[in-house]
Amino acid sequence: MREEMNRLDWSFTDTFLRPRIKGNVLLDMNPMSKANILASLTVSAFILFDIVYAFILSGVMVLLAACAGRLRSFVSVYWKIVVFFASLLFLVRAAFTNGSEVLFQLGGIHVTPEGIHLGLISAGLVMAFSGAFILFIKTTEMEELVWVLEQKGMSHTFSYIVLSAFQTIIDLGKSAQTIMDSQKCRGIETEGGMMTRAKAFIPILGPLVLGAISNAEEKTIAMDARAFSSPTKHTSLMLLKEPPLAEKLVVWALDLALLALIAWRIYTWIG
Template identity: 50%
Template structure:
């Protein structure tokens, strides 16, 4: 018997990266606090500073490429659009220039930068959490905190379904290319190429759902007994808890300070 293989499952699961090895609940707490803090500060310099911080953390966690490949899409789809809309229609007094009858003011530019920094900061925290935390580890910790295994399975299955649909779509598109069907070109050609993909994609999703239900029944998923786990996660240490409490306290102080500024 390979005792090293057995020993791997007897010890807590670790990756060797200090950020990835944080407890999932600690990472969720930190990402929420950091992602929501720009909404309290309401300063685009702080918001973009938090964006840069998340990018640096992703590099330290060893997931910069996968993180940024998704993050720049959020920047293009939401960041640029929100900035243009806010800069064009937000009220202001100091006009900088005028385009097609739309006055761009200094105040509207600042408002556009503020809303973009808020969206990017919060989405950056969420994406970084997803990229550094396997969903099975997160749902495992939810069950350890008392969440029903049915709820944790729904969460895990939802994220896994998104991943499976993306992979199945790529496989079907490659098979379409192998058959000589045009799948590249302008927007209209790509849209037309995706229509035949929807049928097999939906059928695969339905069949995979049935397979999951059969596997769950075979493993007595609904049995009224305590569940076992193949691997365990290391508990949060005192230093880790101290860091989380420190960030939580700073976040509470930010809220109190913001309330006092509004009152005074």
């Protein structure tokens, strides 16, 4: 019996001594490598300023989200960006950009080929940038990102502030949903039009804010009890694997390609 208990204790301890492995290439990728790759792809879209490339890159972001197993959560946020921001930007650009030929005119609205082209490229760039940002958020745990930044020399105080800010947003969303469900159980109408939702949401702001303040105080006491302010080097129960050579090669290749693209663009501008 004692041997079995010792074996169980060691297996539990061993989970903190091994790097986190999720079994997916994108999810297991180092957060800094992932940020580097997505940033390089996004910047390349702005440098090329090409409609086809921007929309292809947006499709690549959706494909990567599917490969990472995060398609549902990715699309649930991404479609709102496309509908509200990208489409609105396209309409504004298309309706108010001067051009050589007016295709349609109504008052101050004048649609031109140049306006349509500029609207499409603007919408594509917004979709590419938003897709990269949302993909990074959906495939990266904030505690892993903060851990990597600490290994790079970031202050543990600043890293805690960043992690706490993201966690507070998540906690507030869960608390708001819990309170709304409680209101619904009491027979209060919480679904319907905009005014109905507003009337149901405004009363919960008080308990929501008070709960957030209480949670912040509890976290402060807990961190003090764990000697968070101690000047000594902090330890961590989390460990990430070292980036493999293939991952480093991909990052270096994209960085070199981006530098070459920037040099080419500068050369063409000067020429």
